[in-house]
Amino acid sequence: MLDLKFVRSNSDVVRDSLIRRGEGTDALDALLAADEKRREILVEVEELKRRRNQASEKVARLKRTGADASEIIDEMKGVSDHIRGFDEELAAVETSISELLLGIPNIPHESVPTGRDDSENVEVRRWGQPRAFEFEPKAHWDLGVALDILDFERASKITGARFAIYKGMGSRLVRALVNFMLDLHTAEHGYTEVFPPFLVNAASMVGTGQLPKFADDMFKCEGLDYYMVPTAEVPVTNMYRGEILDGACLPVKHVAYTACFRAEAGAAGRDTRGLIRQHQFDKVELVKFVRPDTSYDELERLVADAQSVLEILGLPYRVTKMCTGDVGFSAAKKYDLEVWMPSYGRYVEISSCSNFESFQARRADIKFRPAPGAKAEFVHTLNGSGLAVGRTIAALLENCQQPDGSIAIAKRLQPYMGGLEAIAI
């Protein structure tokens, strides 16, 4: 959410941002009109309330001395009715203001390239070489089923499409990757581990920006105000909702494993095979709360932390900078890490690292006190996957497959796999 005062006094900046994102500006115009209307009502109703307060004071004084105050009281009855009417009008305008404001996306950082969609994202760098196979490489869904470590058919029986069962060493591999990633980020990158609830309330979803705009993308528990987390970003960022953090504690860095649940409403027919697009997947997420003047440095470090997972696993990847049309609703700047996926013959997103500046902090009311006694300010929040486990497994199966269909296990992962060097039949 943007600051209403900022929008009012910099409407041209906001308008330009919407145009750069390829969005309409009707909501902005409606917002500016509602804001003006609100201030008109406010001036009138506040004047009436001032009169009422003065009269109340007078009544109190008169009553204390035992004098009669009925004349003032009768007069104020009319004023109070008037106030009630204005207050109702005001509440209606304020409701529409907050709805409109919640629907306006963040302003992209100046370093974000202007572009219409993902085709105009900018590649920043590459690491590693896609392997030249001396045999016909198989897709991970074929490899996994052949090794009996993935079972999509039974998963669709017990639940439905876009679910998977990991079995045997496949299941072990999930556990190994989660543990490896958590160990790496806590021990080497200074993150504090968190294990949060997998269900969150609507206020949390609003806080990080999933609601109200993206209600169709997630699963809601029927009859309850609970949503299944689409990413650990939601519970972890909202841990500090409504709080003022001690400036001396910043940056606060958390790493969390959760299962993630996404409805994938707009993705019918896409990535229907394999582990790439599932309704349920596992992810280790990095979340930071930082001082505003450090947030872009922190974003670069966050990307480096995520990259190191791919490098240790020996998976070739590239980093792309999202353009204004693909940066996402809440982010001011976003990098994607894309891993080489032989079955796709291209790089596939495996991590998304964003700086939200104060957009989420304002929605979730997360502040910090820069120094003892100083005025509290909004923190900047960042997050990134470190990494998505399902896609990591897909990448490992495909990139580390051997001619006989077995999978070589990366050195750093072997201790987590009970010393296993390869998954074979």
Next chain:
RNA sequence: GGAGAGAUGGCUGAGUGGUCAAAAGCGCUCGCCUCGAAAGCGAGUGGGCGGGCAACCGCCCCGUGAGUUCGAAUCUCACUCUCUCCGCCA
């Protein structure tokens, strides 16, 4: 699920219809004292919104939302959360 207690500022905690943004204490900031520090003493110290060039002025906020009243932290109702006891349970 049943019974009861509670929710007040950065924290502890008083306030049960009329100058209450709210006592007191702690914490914090500044000053005095000191070679320096601690202690002590003094002053200050919540947030949001609006008007004004500014000094400043006004409105709102005591878990959330409705209501009663000329007037609500205080009374009524609903909800949420926390704690205690009972039941159930991985």
